[in-house]
Amino acid sequence: xxxxxxxxxxxxxxxxxxxxxxxxLAPRQAGSEVPITATEASGAYTVDGVHSxxxxxxxxxxAGMFWxxxxxxxxxxxxxxxxxxTLDFDIQIPIAGVHSGNDNLDKxxxxxxFFNATxxxxxxxxxxxxxPAGNGMWKVDGDxxxxxxxxxxxxxxxxxxxxxxGRGMRIGFEAAFTIKRSEFGMSYGVESGSLGDKVxxxxxxxxxxAKAGS
Amino acid sequence: xxxxxxxxxxxxxxxxxxxxxxxxxxxxxxRESPRNPSGWGLAVAAAITFAFALWAQEGDKxxxxxxxxxxxxxxxxxAAGVAVATSLLRxxxxxxxxxxxxxxxxxxxxxxxxxxxxxPGFDETADRAVVLLVVAGSAWCLTxxxxxxxxxxxxxxxxxxxxxxxxxxxxxxxxxGVVLVSxxxxxxxxxxxxxxxxxxxxxxxxxxxxxxxxAGLATLSTVLASAAIVGWAYDLVGxxxxxxxxxxxxxxxxxxxxxxxxxxxxxxxxxxxxxxxxxxxxTAVVESGVFDSxxxxxxxxxxxxxxx
Numbered sequence: 001x002x003x004x005x006x007x008x009x010x011x012x013x014x015x016x017x018x019x020x021x022x023x024x025l026a027p028r029q030a031g032s033e034v035p036i037t038a039t040e041a042s043g044a045y046t047v048d049g050v051h052s053x054x055x056x057x058x059x060x061x062x063a064g065m066f067w068x069x070x071x072x073x074x075x076x077x078x079x080x081x082x083x084x085x086t087l088d089f090d091i092q093i094p095i096a097g098v099h100s101g102n103d104n105l106d107k108x109x110x111x112x113x114f115f116n117a118t119x120x121x122x123x124x125x126x127x128x129x130x131x132p133a134g135n136g137m138w139k140v141d142g143d144x145x146x147x148x149x150x151x152x153x154x155x156x157x158x159x160x161x162x163x164x165x166g167r168g169m170r171i172g173f174e175a176a177f178t179i180k181r182s183e184f185g186m187s188y189g190v191e192s193g194s195l196g197d198k199v200x201x202x203x204x205x206x207x208x209x210a211k212a213g214s
Numbered sequence: 215x216x217x218x219x220x221x222x223x224x225x226x227x228x229x230x231x232x233x234x235x236x237x238x239x240x241x242x243x244x245r246e247s248p249r250n251p252s253g254w255g256l257a258v259a260a261a262i263t264f265a266f267a268l269w270a271q272e273g274d275k276x277x278x279x280x281x282x283x284x285x286x287x288x289x290x291x292x293a294a295g296v297a298v299a300t301s302l303l304r305x306x307x308x309x310x311x312x313x314x315x316x317x318x319x320x321x322x323x324x325x326x327x328x329x330x331x332x333x334p335g336f337d338e339t340a341d342r343a344v345v346l347l348v349v350a351g352s353a354w355c356l357t358x359x360x361x362x363x364x365x366x367x368x369x370x371x372x373x374x375x376x377x378x379x380x381x382x383x384x385x386x387x388x389x390x391g392v393v394l395v396s397x398x399x400x401x402x403x404x405x406x407x408x409x410x411x412x413x414x415x416x417x418x419x420x421x422x423x424x425x426x427x428x429a430g431l432a433t434l435s436t437v438l439a440s441a442a443i444v445g446w447a448y449d450l451v452g453x454x455x456x457x458x459x460x461x462x463x464x465x466x467x468x469x470x471x472x473x474x475x476x477x478x479x480x481x482x483x484x485x486x487x488x489x490x491x492x493x494x495x496x497t498a499v500v501e502s503g504v505f506d507s508x509x510x511x512x513x514x515x516x517x518x519x520x521x522x
Contacts, residue, residue, distance in 0.1 A: 104397075104504055110450050111397035112283055118334045118448050119282055148280050185275040188400060192220060 036169075038081045041162045045077040045171060045207025047091065054093050054203040058181075059196035068109065071097035075124075077207045079171055087130040087138050087157070089175075091205070092122050113188040120147050125203075130157070140175065146184040153177050160204075169209035176202045224403040228267035229410040232259030236415060240424055253360070253374075253427015254298045256415050260433040261287075261294035263411045267404030283401065283444045285330050286437070292326040293436035297429035304361075316354060316361035319428065323436045324350025331440050333447030348462055349439045353432045355466045360428035374426040377480035378468055379416020381487045382434050383409045385464040388491035389438065392461060392498040393445040396453055405441055408434070438462055451502040460494035 052073040060066040075091035095117040098109050110117040127142035136159040144153045155177035162171040182190050182197050189195030239255010265287040269276050276284055300319040303310065324346040336345060360374045386409030394402035412434060419426055442462035446455050467486040472479045499505070 107451050108397040112281060112448050113398060113400050116281055116448070118450065182273070182275075185272075185278075185280055187273050187275065188271075191273070 036162045036164070040164075040169060041171060042080045043078070043169075044210040045079065046210050047073055047075045047077065048170070048206045048208050049074050051206040052204060054201060056202075057200045058198070061194055062196075066100075068098060068100045070094070071099065073097075073203070073205065076210070077171070077173070077205065079207075081159075081162075083132055085132060087127070087140060089125060089127040089130075089140065089142065089205075091125045091203070093124070094122055095120065114186055116147060123147075125153070128152075136160075138173075144179065144184075146179075146181075147186055149184045151179070151183055153179060167208070171207050171209075173205045173207075174202065175205070176200065220403075224267060224270050225407045225410055228263045228270060228404070228407040229414060231266045232263035232411050233414060235259045235262065236411070236418065239427075239430075240415075240418055242418060242421065253425065253430030254301045256426055256430025257294040257297040257301075257433040259411060259415070260408065260430065260437060261290045263407050264290040264404055264437055267407035268400075271400040271403055282331070282333050283448060285332070286401075286440060286444060289327050289330050289440045290433065290437045292330060293323050293433045294429075296322040296326060297432040300432075301427070301429045312362045316358050316428070319357060319361070319432050320350045320354035323353045323432050327436060327440050331444070333444050335447050336443065345440075345443055348443065348459060349436055352435045352439050352463045352466050355463075355469050356431045356435050357428035359469065360425055360431060374428075374431050374468075375424070375480070376416040376419045377484055378426050378431060378465065379412045379414075379419060380484055381465040381468045382412035382438065383416065384484070384487050384491050385409075385438060385461055386412055388464070388495045389442055389445065389458070389461040392453060392457060392495055393441070395499055395502045395504050396445060396449040396451050398445060398448055401441060401445060408437060408441075435465060438465070451504065453498040453502050457494040457498040457501075460490055464490040464494070 049072045054070040054073055055067060056069075057065045057067045070093045072094050073091060074094075075089065077090075078086065078088040080086045095110065095115045098106060098115065098117075100106050100109060109115055112119070115123075123144070123146045125142050125144050127140050129141040130138050133139045133156070138157040138159065140155045140157045142153060142155070143150050155175045157173050157175040160172035160174050162169070164170065178198055178200050180197050181187070181199050187197075190197045236255045236259035239253065239258065268284075268287050272284065276287065279285055279288070297319065300315060300322070303318075304315055327349045328342050328346050331345070336342065356374070356378070386405050390402045390405035390409060393405060415426055415430065418424070439462040442458040446453075446458035449458075464487050467490060468480075468483045470483050470486055472482060476482060
């Protein structure tokens, strides 16, 4: 038989321990009451292909902006927050993942008129330099390889968040940059003015922290 | 750029660039057909027209040869070089048997193509053998009568006349359409320019019953066959390979043996070429599914027009 004072002691212990346990197991996010520490956020991340994608827009017939999208983005990121932090990207985008909303147009985009997916199944970006620009922004320089041609590009990258909601430590970035596609050998429709040369690329990346030793 | 400007820049200007060497090679200012014509003018014209038309689509990046299909203009130039060299050989060594000259020409065209053109998916030895067989085989079949005709001992053999130009126009136009359906406009338009040049050569050959010559035919057949193989290699819409191959060798039907009692042998042979081109092109269009509705179907039956 449990004596009253002992029972009260157990209840008191549970009352203290349960919130602490709940707090420990609870999802945390940047800006929450229990913020992600710099140490926790630092490290190597693998790009989550399901929740990452790249969008591009190009002017069509001198009028509207046409948007397309690439799925299945993959690669890795290294991140150390702070004013003296570091940021590295090594991203690959399978060309076969292009979507425009129209099957026939998708096939045309895969042809040698545009991305030549048969010969160049991937495009890639590898950062060479990154520096914090304040307010969660980074200026990232790197090499973009498209159609077998590698050119330096500069991107403004926004840190969009870090959280651990029970599915691993995750961070997010959104990068935007502009290229001239003709410089990579994709000149179809440029001279005729039917499609713009300038292409705006917006990449949304979500990385899941790589397990130690992986 | 309007469609008319696109045709002018992509097809007519490249064809016009080839007309000068064609006219010089055919010696159009002379009423009679030149003796022992090799057709070097058509060979040079074909190489210039094709390279010009490709450049009109691709710009200066074409010369960098970063993409495998871009080697097509090199193949066309090499075929023209081989063909002109063979015609010179024929001129300076007239006693060399026609069998040796014809076989040498066809083999060199095939070997040049195999060495320079390495489209994706054609890396195995068997694939290379198919390329060699198609290019050299069609070149041999097409040029053989002209090579023999250039032999002084056998001047009565029929040469390659206006109908061969029309045959290449048919096959080139058909292949151009099929390649366009596969989504490769940058190759389809130069093929259209080649087809236009072929037709021009056919029309010009009528004057003085001129022979288009083995050098020109070898170059045209090499470009046609290699472009068909490239179109096949890059196709992603599911066009059957045999459609490309049939279009590549369709002009060979101009060598179909027909009894001499038939009055319109050239027209009959052209009808065979047309049938082959029609079946191959029709099958390609149906199999490609370009008339099927896409994801973004707006209810219209035809949604292949992207507006550029």
